[in-house]
Amino acid sequence: MTQHTQYDPSAIRAFLADNPKLRARDAADAMGISEAQLVAARIGQGATRIAAHPDLIVPAAERLGEVMALTRVGACVHEKVGTYGNYHSGEHAAMTLTEEIDLRIFPSHWVHAYAVETKSEAEQATRRSLQIFDAAGDAVHKIHLRAGSNHDLWDGIVAELALDDQSEGQEVAPRTPTEAAKARPDKVDVLRAEWAKLTDTHQFLRLCSKLKMNRLGAYRIAGAPFVRALRPSAANAMLQAVQAAGIEVMIFVGNRGCIQIHNGKVETLKPMGPWQNIMDPGFNLHLRLDKVAEVWAVEKPTQRGPAVSVEAFDAEGGIIFQVFGLGKEGRDSRAEWTRIVEALPIAESVDA
Structure with missing residues (x-):
């Protein structure tokens, strides 16, 4: 800590x-x-x-x-x-959902x-x-x-x-470190079998918990057709391809207390030093490309078709972002998005 x-x-x-x-x-x-x-x-x-x-x-x-x-x-x-x-209150999870501001909130x-x-x-x-x-x-x-x-x-x-206590200063708890990738290679057959039966993306983390893995650990051992390891440069290549294609995507960035979601296009990219910046009316994203250590192309089955995502992680194993194609007509993905993901550069090797 x-x-x-x-x-x-x-x-x-x-x-x-x-x-x-x-x-x-x-x-x-x-x-x-x-x-x-x-x-x-x-x-x-x-x-x-x-x-x-x-x-x-x-x-x-x-x-x-x-x-x-x-x-x-x-x-x-x-x-x-x-x-x-x-706004929808909840003891363990809450949410606010408008056209512009879409949040998943964890009150604890x-x-x-x-x-x-x-x-x-x-x-x-x-x-x-x-x-x-x-x-x-x-x-x-x-x-x-x-x-x-x-x-x-x-x-x-x-x-x-305002609270009654307005004394200056703040006591804080020790910071909990990011959980490193946690895999169970002995459970890989169970992971793959249960993954193939998913009907909703929200079931995935429950599956990981049941098998005593976490998201990144599961990705490292699952293999095709569920995941493909991409080069770190794929994070920027993906943003550039989405901008060029003019398609709508969902961009998730979240910490332990809040996940924030953008739904729409990526119109203006402005790189600056190690940062890649989306600078659109109503939406800005600032991404440190040099902090991206792993990128994964992920496919999860759902009742509305496959949910395809690109997900980036830092060197400690913390998730940086998830990007999904914005589904149309009741489906969880789009052909244009799938083609972009399939064309991203593949990593040479990844340690499990």
Whole structure:
């Protein structure tokens, strides 16, 4: 487990004052603390500790009108502009589903939350956001207000969500490391037999759990026709091919507390250094290509036909993204998407 360095809140504020252009995630990493600790150092000075449960935060977000929803993992940031709505509560899993903002939420990981205001001298404006973190202080979801958001409701919403404890600083738990690939080669025949019987993609993780494997471990041993190992470069090649074909896809990026989904085309790609960036109206994706260690082409049978995906993982075995062809006419895939996946470069070898 990763233990965070303990810093005095005044030292954190001094560091931020000396490094105003650093993004919050980068500033926290530079100080060896969690991002929640970074934010909590500003309580009373632009940050308010608020209730973290999605049953309270999501309905508040609905009232804010058009906002930007942000969910990320270490190697990828997923940003969607839209309005929150159609919220479905759940003890273990919740969801919000509108045309623009599509989230799967896991409430047990919504542990710390803050309403944050930051003055931007360059833009002569105040940036406002609701930021949610897990027990270790890592961000699971953020809601950023935009120029057209209902800023007049902000103060009232913050007052409603504010907790009694407004002391500066935040205690966090040790960070749980990413689970490495976990396979059971002695169960590969069972895995393949049960995989062939799937009728819904959601059954796959239950199958892995039953066999005491995880997603990446199962991929490493399943073999054709279920999976094909691709080169890391396939992640970028896939995005370029989707852009060129003009087809609609579903792009999933998620952490322990939230999965965010884009449904639509990829129109504008802008590479910058190690980053590949989708910069479309209403949707941005920022992908660190140098952090992609494994890519898999995956096919799962469903009642609506095969669900074909491209899935990328980092060097620790954490999933970075999943991309599916957006199904049409009651089917789970499209011929154009399948052709793109079949043409992606195959990896030379993969360790089980």
